[in-house]
Amino acid sequence: MSSRIVLQITDFLQYIFINSDQILHYLNQYFEKHMNSMQYCEGTDNGFLFIFRDIEAFKIRASPIKLEMLDEIPKPLMDKMDFFQSFFIPKHKFPLEGIEVEIKVVAGVPAEVKKISEKFILSISPKIIITHLDAQTLVMKIQSYEIVQLYVNSLVRRFYLPVA
Numbered sequence: 001m002s003s004r005i006v007l008q009i010t011d012f013l014q015y016i017f018i019n020s021d022q023i024l025h026y027l028n029q030y031f032e033k034h035m036n037s038m039q040y041c042e043g044t045d046n047g048f049l050f051i052f053r054d055i056e057a058f059k060i061r062a063s064p065i066k067l068e069m070l071d072e073i074p075k076p077l078m079d080k081m082d083f084f085q086s087f088f089i090p091k092h093k094f095p096l097e098g099i100e101v102e103i104k105v106v107a108g109v110p111a112e113v114k115k116i117s118e119k120f121i122l123s124i125s126p127k128i129i130i131t132h133l134d135a136q137t138l139v140m141k142i143q144s145y146e147i148v149q150l151y152v153n154s155l156v157r158r159f160y161l162p163v164a
Helices: 020-034 055-061 075-085 110-124 145-159
Strands: 005-010 039-044 047-052 099-107 129-132 137-142
Touching: 005 055, 005 110, 020 039, 039 055, 047 055, 055 110, 099 110, 110 129, 110 137, 110 145
Parallel strands: none
Antiparallel strands: 005 047, 005 099, 039 047, 099 137, 129 137
């Protein structure tokens, strides 16, 4: 049996989510109900742990996002967007200098996990700057709220509006 994959993600929740405990609880319920608990999130002091059952579960979750998943949500479907958007900080609170998010591979093969993570991150936007801090850690620099909005769009589509 494959061993689990654990990512420690820091400085993400404070810049992106308004109520991190609420969103982590919501995500864990969703993962249990719709994804056979192949992943789990656990809050930490300055971020969260993202725990995957095995490398295959991680590959499914971190597969590159298709371009149509990033498109703006159509107005008739905005109620779902408004619900999900309520978890995120508003645009005016996004730091002008952008944010840096550190992703550390705590369990798993770092080189493999970082490679998969980098492809996933860049599928959101090629404008995200990725730096490899060390063998286990990468840092992504998100310079604009528009990039966050692209990710929100992909989450709404993933959770509520599946693309055919």
